[in-house]
Amino acid sequence: MKLSLCAALCGLWTIAAAGELTALADSMRFDASGMVIEAGASPPSRSIELEGARGGYVSCQVAVKLARPGGYRLSVDAFPVASGLETDVYREWLHWVPAAKRHYPDALIPVRTPYSGTLPDPDNRVAGQTAQAFWIDVWIPERARPGAYAVTVRLNGDGTESSMPLRVRVLPGAIPADDAVAIDHNSYGTSWFSSQYPKLALAPGFYDSEQFYELIHAYHRLFYEHRGVFHQLGYGHGGKVGPEFAPRLEGSGKTRRIADWTAYDRHYGPLFDGSAFARTRRGPRPVPFAYLPVNPEWPASFLWWGEAGYEREFVNVMSAMEGHFREKGWTQTRLELFFNHKKRYKGFPWDGDEARFARDYAYMKEYARLMRAAVPAGSPVKFVFRADVSWTMERQFRELAGVVNFWVCGGGMFSWYREALPALKQRGDIVWIYGGTPPVSEPLSHMATDPLRTWQMGVDGFVRWQTVDPGPDPWFQSNGGGETLVYPGDRFGVRGPLASIRLKAERNALQDLAVLKALGSREEAARRFNGTIPDEWWTARPAIADTDPDDWSNATIDDAEVRSPKFANIDADAWKRVREYAMRLAGEAH
Amino acid sequence: MSARWILALTSWLAAAQGPGPLEQTARTASVMVDGDVCLRIETARSKSFATMKDPRDPWRNADNYDVDDEAFIRTKKTLMRLAKLCDSACDVNLWMPLASDPGRIQVVIRNVHEMSQFWPWGALNQEMPPEMKAVLTNGQRMTVRKKPGMISVLAPVYDSLGDIVGLVEVVSQTKPDPRENVK
Structure with a gap:
């Protein structure tokens, strides 16, 4: 256009x-x-x-x-x-x-x-x-x-x-229905509904109401209609699980079992069968990815960690989940075993997210073993083991091969490890990178940078780590919007999220990328965007990469992430030039 | 007597009891939590970063925070068992002063509900609250009602020499929010 x-x-x-x-x-x-x-x-x-x-x-x-x-x-x-x-x-x-x-x-x-x-x-x-x-x-x-x-x-x-x-x-x-890259919009829980939707959420019984589930689905719909993926993590750093993010459990040890699927199915059923998107212009489709509620405290109590009771509780519940998903036909969504906790938050003794120390890998290997014990071979249910990695990602790629098969990598650091990507793809792993969101004070063209980077690097997706937190007063005292791409519609009488200009810009760039993936070349897109060649979207392996990550700091990492100056001042018309290329190709198509 | 009256009387009695079950749990914690094991939870390397200030890296200390798995797990399991003594949802958190800066303290183990009247979310360590300083100094249990709807009982943790090396915060909420701290 x-x-x-x-x-x-x-x-x-x-x-x-x-x-x-x-x-x-x-x-x-x-x-x-x-x-x-x-x-x-x-x-x-x-x-x-x-x-x-x-x-x-x-x-x-x-x-x-x-x-x-x-x-x-x-x-x-x-x-x-x-x-x-x-x-x-x-x-x-x-x-x-x-x-x-x-x-x-x-x-x-x-x-x-x-x-x-x-x-x-x-x-x-x-x-x-x-x-x-x-x-x-x-x-x-x-x-x-x-x-x-x-x-x-x-x-x-x-x-x-x-x-x-x-x-x-x-x-x-x-425009192809499938995107060139997955652009993911992350979020945490639903407790923020009460501050962002006071008119809705403060009504008695809201969290058990249809309006509550409709509001969750409205977020999914908005991001989906803008060609994005939406994630909501359903548990905290201490292992507390929000009631709508997991089936209700009862019992302990060998009697632990799933007692009630009601809230979980109201939440996820329409997302896993696609019916939540029935009235969208893109049409119904199951969500491609979703977090599982699994963490060190769910479904097995950490009280039994290392004992027979932990394995029994974990395997019994996860086996029942697999059966439930299979019976419902929820086999299109990749269900992510993902650990978000960090030692610094004092809930558990190992880092699930961005593991810094190599001895923590043993926990991930144990969970992979437990999942193999819970899920029958050949199950049509798509469980994946996701790890968000930074400090020791290169070592994790080697030592957790066959354990982790969905990597979400710090984008800057991953650019040091170009040689790792073919091996990860060869073994069938999914590879995403992660980062933030350009605030409103940056030129709008910057919304296209990360989607284009993802495509240029040949990875599968990009995660914006927080996309639903506009701050305490987004209307009159905005924090710049670096942690949101949507706004609560409550003050305007809209029972759902409002899109932003930046989300529209991202969507339009994703449309163009889908066309380019089908018809265009990475080289021409990079040249038009900021005068680069695809190689310049990677960073030459810095000397620090061959030292012990225990000795690194964010400052030394920043020093190592030297990028081409062509990325420093991306101009307002950068994406417009790429779009003209995409539209020329679309105009020539038959 | 109607069911409504019975319910009201039961609630009144429960409120009148105040921190009773929490107090009992805290008292038991002082006996059951092993201070020598607690002292081994944070690694020596991690302690060397605890108060480090790096102007170019505000997360330097948190990124290097590390624990001894065995000591952490053993203590956490004890805290989880203690929490089962409460008659409603509660957490038993372990707090320990920084050896390198006695004016500061850190929560070392938290639990599933993530309740605390003292922990500002995300702090690696923090200034010593006066209530905790008092418990660490005089060894007396203390009931604290600082945040609306929350009640904590602080109790000392001893090592094998009889020294107070830390404290537990047994904490509960009158109206637990099932979605709070899911983040």
Whole structure:
């Protein structure tokens, strides 16, 4: 997709004409006065021309700008029903970020058009606000016929009416349903519902209600609709398991058994059979990955660790879980045996997450043995043993071969170990890397960096370690959003999460990557993005890699992670150049 | 007498008992928890990092935190058994002062409910709370109600020389939240 700029009219964009409409591509953002936030980006235009492949979204933004405070009315015409094209319009919330001393737009509040608003927006409370931006998604179904479509965006404001065309060119190519890489959005438990959804969660009985499970599923749906994976870890560092993340157990020792599947099945049933996604545009599909509740305290009590009772409790319960999954036909999801605890949190004597010391590997080997005892050979249920690794990952790749088969590796450090990847893939292991999320203060193009890195490196996925924590006051005192890509809809009367501009940017990049994986080359994508070649997405093995990891610190690791300066200043148009390549390929497809 | 009255009376009696079962558990813990084993839980290497400040690496001490498995597991199992003496969900946490800085203390073993009135989540070690200092100094058990809805009984842990080397925090909540600390 692309947004063509009407050069003849570009000069008008800074002039506060009465009831002015301007437009931007999805790679930039408007501020509260209708100016472009991204430095060096193309200026807004007075028309919108998008192009996109079938089976995906194209996006743009329009800004309503008024010369003086007052009301306005924005409408976006519907595309002809026969075209299949559908439009979603969102009002962009401006978050005050104290650390940056400015507002950034991010949360997207769904609106119906015609939409009536006021500038300054009394809810958003931005002093001197003269422009309100809206994000527009156009869904192009796979059945859409290639060709040109157009509707009109209209504004009534300041006593005048203005309009601009929104043209969409549907390309012959289709976006593959499967992504080039899995982009995972991680989270922890559900206790945060009570602070993020006070209207919902403080009602008596909420945590047993349909609304509770619907809210969980709404998060999965939102990420899925944005081509992402969503994970919720269901236990704490001391081994406490949230009631909806595990079947209820009873008994001890040889009498320990699963007593009740009700909460677990309400939570996971619709995710494992795909029915939770029945009403999405992408269609129903089982979730590809999910954490198991297994930890050193569940299903076996750590009180029996090293004794016969531990093995009996573990094997009996996990064997019953395998049977339950098999009977239900829940065989599409990879169910992750994953240990998140760390010694520093004082619950258990070994690191499950990011193991630092080699003697901790013995625990993982023991759990692999217990799983083999619990799960019959040839079971169709897809259990995997996942380990999130950093310090000693290279040694773990060797010593835990055949034990761990799903590696989630610190992205920077993994780039030292290029030679390890072929061996891991050869033995059928899944390899992801992990990292954070660009905050709102970074150029929007940075949302594409990690998905592109993942594809360039040839690994299978990327985990953003926390994606649902917008901080105590995301609306008026934002912490920058580095730990969220969604916002609670509660204050807007939405019983679910709101997408962000950054999540939309990530989705659109993933669509392009899916096209590129099918039709394009890594070399050309890297060149267009930041003038690199694929080799530059790896780091030459540093000297520290051949020393004892016990002697490393984060400072010495940082010193070793020297990367090409081409990654230091990725410009606002970086992904736009990649997209033009992807769309050229989609346009040539048959 | 109606069922409602019986329930109310039972609740009143339970509240009037205050820390009774916790107090009993704490008293038993002082007998059962082996201070010599507790002293062997954190490794010597780990202790050398405990108070290290690295301006370029704020996680230097936590990343090097390490324990002796055998001593940890033996003690944790004792704490888990002690928790079974409580009449409702409770944790028995082990706390020990830092040898390198007696003004600081660290929780060394926590348990499944992750309850504590003293632990700021994630702290490797912290300033010695006055209540703990008192228990470590005079060996008297102490009941603490600092956080709403929580009650702790602190009790000393002794080694074979008769010295107080640490303390247990037996802690319970009036309204346990099944989802709290699932993170």
